[in-house]
Amino acid sequence: MSTDQIERSIVIKAPAERVWRALSTPQAFGAWFGVQLEGEPFTPGHHARGPITISGFEHVIFNAWIERVEAPSLLSYRWHPYAIDPHVDYSGEECTLVTFTLQPSDDGGTLLTVVESGFDKVPAHRRVDAFHMNSKGWEAQLQNIARYVVQ
Template sequence: MNTATDTDRIERSIVINAPRERVWRALSQAETFGTWFGADLKGQAFEPGQRTRGRITISGFEHVFFDVVIERVEPQHLLSYHWHPFAIDPNVDYELEPPTRVVFTLQDVPGEATLLKVVESGFDNVPPHRRMEAFRMNGQGWSAQMDNLSRYVSTQQ
């Protein structure tokens, strides 16, 4: 968990009662990712060096875009991307800010389950006037999204 002195990174983890291959499918296929994350990523793919962008489908946030540049895809082990955290103001050009880095890792745990970890780092580079709000909101967001992913995977075969 985060401490008062650790404001550069958010770390969350969850054990999902599903094989790693099923969790990886939900995480690594852009359309499926969008289903549980709440973004319209139809027809897109997560490819290293490529941008994936789609409108958020969560009520009240339809004006916001999920907008990432994929960094690495290591099948059934790691997915990482860069994005601008809590980029919700349509009047701000977030491209002028340094992005944070999001890294998902998967690991087998006993009982045909998967340990999924997400680490978002780079908040110390977010402009000071919005750093703490972005950190707080993404901290809450990752907790909710890990639960969303777990629920989604539990309904899949």
């Protein structure tokens, strides 16, 4: 089992265009992810930043740098994983890369896969917790986007 990357997938019973809008539009992304974001659709070089709205994590600021946007099949960004301590400056750490890919599924829906890689570069004292929490987090977030898209 890799300790450098997390990979999770889900089949969403919706067309890729609908899943893509939920990924690439800040307001829609924020609605299912649990972050208050505004602005134009994500574009490479864009900095997405806003407060987390999930209970117990309201003190955390979502901070991501959009890297690739290939509509309607790929979106990636970099961020500091599990950066939840408001008293820690994470800016000196390397970011992990989060990549969402969309593909048609056999049943006419959309296979959404998220891969977060680069955990081996997270400082050793944070690596295990960041990997563990984000592993659980991506499982929950894929369920969240599926619910959001099919509602």
